Amino acid sequence: MRIHRHRRFQKPKFEIQEFKANHNILAPEVRVIDDEGGPLGVMTTAKAIGLAQEKGMDLIEVSPLAEPPVCKFADYSHFKYQKEKEMRKQRAQSKEVEIKGIRLSMRIGSGDLQIRVEQAAKFFEQGDKVKVEMILRGRERAHSDVARAVFDDFVKQLGTHYPIRVEQPLKAMDGRMHMILARQT
Helix, strand or coil: CCCCCCCCCCCCCCCCCCCCEHHHCCCCEEEEECCCCCEEEEEEHHHHHHHHHHCCCEEEEEECCCCCCEEEEECHHHHHHHHHHHHHHHHHHCCCCCEEEEEECCCCCHHHHHHHHHHHHHHHHCCCEEEEEEECCHHHHHCHHHHHHHHHHHHHHHHHHCCEEEEEEEEEECCEEEEEEEECC
16 A cells, blocks of 8 residues: 655644633733623733632633733633634535536537536536536647637527626637636626
């Protein structure tokens, strides 16, 4: 069995934000919000940590970019769990748009073209984008105008099913022509 040494690792799409708590907060002054959500005002970090410990809670920096940073009284483990739960819910609700491919040829018949149009319409129903491509072989490369006509006919027929927009116009390179289409919302 082959060992893949140079496999690229993908980062997770939703990174969980790290929150500073208690003595890890470096700002000299912070704006404090109590555990019920009421503002307590601006105070030194040491005083805010003391108040949080009196209530048996942690001081958590929720908005580090604000001036001064905003901190909240809460149980750190419960707060972190709630944020992770929100991220999981957000990840479950998001759908990644895929690009599906459809390949045409210069000598495609009208029946085959209609099947490709129906397949692209199904991809649009699923919320995906469609990459339409054509590989030009041999003498076909000299007749790119015929290939453009096939693309135009495909887009025109597909436009009868759904309103579409061209995400990437028709490009030709090295005997290969392609364009990316998406359903207009």
